[in-house]
């Protein structure tokens with residue numbers, strides 16, 4: 001088992017970061033009448049961990065006995081039937097899924113599953129919760145329609161089914177949904193907190209950490225706890241005992257993007273653009289999300305540019321990323337950004353050096 | 355379905371008014387509907403207005419008061435965006451429902467029970483135009499035996515021919531006084547202690563949306579116990595602390611791009627919603643008395659652009675960085691035009 005999973009706290013009491021939130025969550029579910037919840041915050045900050053611990057708090061150890069299923073839905077849409085397939089994770093008391101995986105037909109899934117859960121409502125006996133929980137991941141990727149169709153359903157079935165929604169950016173969740181939930185912000189842990197977790201894992205694994213080693217990993221993690229733990233484990237595999245000078249290996253794809261940035265700073269020509277296109281393709285084929293590619297590229301370029309160019313380049317990055325959302329083929333827009341950059345940079349070089 | 359225990363419902367549901375007369379702040383519609391209860395007749399209705407102002411509540415209340423629990427199922431059909439499986443389904447459902455005849459209008463068990471059925475179309479603004487057009491015919495066909503209640507947030511998304519067939523009622527955002535009195539009522543019932551500062555904070559952060567106010571109140575009550583202060587409410591509401599907004603604004607004023615970039619990164623890492631940040635930045639900029647109107651206008655323009663892009667699903671970091679960069683150029687009188695664009 002990877003360390004990220006092995007050292008994921010199972011209960012709210014074991015949380016090593018976000019302890020205050022964990023404590024609050026405990027109070028929140030002490031009564032029967034807990035509202036719907038919306039967890040939001042950056043990637044790798046610990047949302048999922050808290051949600052799983054919360055389920056355990058509500059339903060006890062049975063919440064951990066989950067089965068993974070590939071479920072099929074046949075939905076009657078008047079003159080035709082829609083077939084949908086989606087992976088769900090469920091225990092006796094909860095179901096978890098990422099409805100946005102089925103694309104624009106996500107709303108059917110959302111509706112179907114909520115009604116289904118409401119039908120087999122658990123009886124409200126002593127010591128048991130009178131409701132089930134539906135965990136929806138990546139709600140920021142839900143279509144508008146799916147979000148709209150959640151509105152009334154959330155109210156109608158609120159006695160028998162509580163929703164726990166999870167997402168990275170709550171700006172993409174409609175006002176109507178946010179107003180129906182208690183919003184819980186999970187911020188990225190600070191570097192000190194990350195160091196604490198790394199040292200804890202080191203101790204459990206019986207490792208000797210040179211001073212400042214955990215701090216260097218934390219610094220490179222961009223405040224993502226998941227990322228820090230992953231690179232800690234990678235270091236362990238690459239070289240142990242650790243040395244104080246040991247390099248913290250960057251992610252492959254990040255290095256690759258850094259190369260792209262160097263490439264386009266060196267030469268601005270159609271030929272170079274062609275080469276870069278190949279590299280961008282390579283990244284996309286390896287499932288690096290296009291907006292991450294664009295953001296990372298901007299990050300690398302900003303490190304190298306004069307102040308007066310920074311404004312211009314960040315403007316175009318924002319412009320093309322937006323266009324990418326509206327369009328269909330991400331590669332076009334990334335390439336357009338690269339071409340734009342080349343043209344700006346070339347003009348700058350000519351103006352400065354003649 | 356098993357009977358629902360009161361205690362297991364969130365407060366928003368627990369304190370949903372059951373009678374039309376208890377709906378606060380929407381006097382016009384309450385007056386008309388109270389009249390309906392006496393005459394046992396009403397026109398088609400269209401309720402519109404922002405979230406959490408009582409639209410669904412009012413429609414459900416009048417339906418219950420007209421027919422009582424016995425007849426409710428056979429006389430009232432509630433459809434919402436979730437049931438909308440294309441117009442064919444909606445039409446069939448309505449047809450099947452409307453086709454079963456109702457008896458003559460006789461009071462039963464103390465309820466007026468008028469001789470028509472009610473069809474509530476909640477969230478009607480998410481219906482396509484085609485679907486709405488198709489509904490026109492349906493409405494006419496069954497006009498003798500049905501009354502339609504359309505509910506929506508945006509009246510502009512309802513096609514004119516439908517809207518013009520209805521009596522229209524706008525639901526206003528709740529005023530701070532009304533909001534306060536509803537909140538105090540709940541505090542009373544739940545045994546909570548709310549000081550006056552907390553009360554006015556709650557009214558102002560929920561911006562006329564009573565649902566939101568109640569959810570915050572319950573959240574704060576569960577997290578911080580029965581004595582609630584203003585700070586507790588802010589922390590459950592998702593409002594960004596003023597220091598954070600000020601720090602970003604100050605970074606923009608400094609003219610240092612890297613500093614602004616760092617602040618933007620912090621906002622993202624802390625998980626603050628960028629849409630919220632934009633609206634709080636807007637307040638700061640509009641209220642600032644040390645910058646000329648022209649600069650304000652330039653900043654507002656880029657806030658508007660970013661807001662639209664966020665709705666389209668654009669990346670939060672890039673949009674906020676773009677806003678910061680634009681604001682910096684406006685505040686520091688840097689050239690607005692780019693120098694190297696071809």
Ligand SMILES: Nc1ncnc2c1ncn2[C@@H]1O[C@H](COP(=O)(O)OP(=O)(O)OP(=O)(O)O)[C@@H](O)[C@H]1O
Pocket residue numbers: 003004005007008009014015016017018041042043044045046047048049050168197225226229
């Ligand atoms: N409270 C915590 N205490 C200790 N370790 C934690 C805590 N929360 C998370 N972690 C560690 O961080 C890792 C990442 O957390 P998690 O999977 O919950 O992130 P996430 O917010 O769901 O991220 P994403 O948005 O990318 O899905 C976990 O595998 C776990 O090892």
Ligand SMILES: Nc1ncnc2c1ncn2[C@@H]1O[C@H](COP(=O)(O)OP(=O)(O)OP(=O)(O)O)[C@@H](O)[C@H]1O
Pocket residue numbers: 151176365366367369370371376377378379380403404405406407408409410411412506507525536564565568
């Ligand atoms: N005018 C009001 N008087 C009393 N309570 C209200 C009023 N408006 C809203 N509420 C409270 O807020 C909750 C939500 O109200 P309701 O469902 O009627 O909102 P809505 O106008 O239909 O909003 P949406 O457009 O989001 O569907 C109710 O359960 C009730 O507790």
Ligand SMILES: [Mg+2]
Pocket residue numbers: 047048
């Ligand atoms: Mg996760």
Ligand SMILES: [Mg+2]
Pocket residue numbers: 409410411476
């Ligand atoms: Mg409603």
